[in-house]
Amino acid sequence: MSSRVLIIDAPSYQDVSGPVARALKELARDVKGKKALVKPNILAAHAPEKGVDTHPAIVREVVKQLQARGAEVWVGDNSGVGGYGANERSAKVSGIMEAASGCYRNIALNGKEINFKSRFCDKLVVSREVLEADLIVSLPRFKTHALTVLTGAVKNTFGYAVGGEKSRLHLRAATFTDFGEAVVDVFAIRPPDLSILDGIIAMEGYGPNNGTLRKVGKLLVSQDAVALDRVMAEMTGAPVEKIPFLKVAGARKLGETDLKRIEIEGKLERIPNFKLPLNLAMAPIGQMINRFVYPFIRIRPQVDADLCTACGDCKKACPAGAIEIDKIARIDKDKCIICYCCNEACTYQAINIKGPFRSFLGLGQKMLNTRK
Ligand code: SF4
Ligand code: SF4
Structure with a gap:
């Protein structure tokens, strides 16, 4: 795994083919004939202009380019934390089902209980596609989060857990430090092979749902989801030592949190006066x-x-x-x-x-x- 993060200029959703092509070059492996799970962040049933879920333009382009490289593509996420019926509605309203061009799967339908390394519970039901994919391309969105401060590449993998399983974990890991640890426990099940963070329009303030949209015009890309989130934190001015999931992920050596040890391609700049949640x-x-x-x-x-x-x-x-x-x-x-x-x-x-x-x-x- 490379602790290298690309910061790619992507001024709008109108044409993301060039930025996505650059991002996917980081995969640096033959994907022909491989099962590729594309995992956007579909928090809930929000229209694309709300800026809550990963923008469908990114999903469409990633699917198209992976297919062009010969991959068998699946697209899916476990939306929200509630019932099992929410996935398809959320995928439809967010525009992601249509953007998936026939590759959408309701990944809640075929969950598998696994042994789970966590002090909060020892079993967890996760989507079978997560376990069976040859590669996972995660597409988080650049947003703040009331409980975890930021939500990016590590937090996006919390959607591996099916429906009510997320609720169960939330219940057992209720403080912000415990929840940060639980997020990392889920991430450790299967870190993605590549994360492409949709930061064309970011969300500041009361994310991940009620925040304010902010144009940033970037995609952040890395094989190391932890390093990617570290760079995102730097852009927002969030104090890394106070973001529990980053602390835990760094301590467990699941990725790089030391900025000096991350190779950054592109210009790392602080977003002026980025509003963090009052956490x-x-x-x-x-x-x-x-x-x-x-x-x-x-x-x-x-x-x-x-x-x-x-x-x-x-x-x-x-x-x-x-x-x-x-x-x-x-x-x-x-x-x-x-x-x-x-x-x-x-x-x-x-x-x-x-x-x-x-x-x-x-x-x-x-x-x-x-x-x-
Ligand atoms: S608070 Fe929101 S989700 Fe709950 S019932 Fe009212 S509108 Fe629906
Ligand atoms: S436990 Fe409280 S904060 Fe959590 S979903 Fe229920 S009402 Fe909302």
């Missing part, structure tokens, strides 16, 4: 908070009654059974483990995760920004 992990005394105070002061999700359509998607996604629909979604705070899965699942932006500790966190954010 307790990054607060000035984050680790102490995580251990002793976090369970009491975490920012609770709140339902916006004006935006809620009572569709019930959040109820299906909630691993703790904390949501009932009574004209609108209602959250039982005694059951809620504050995992933000409902926020991810809601396509109406009706779940807020901006809480009373915003000003405290804002102070942390300001301190971070002054370090840039």
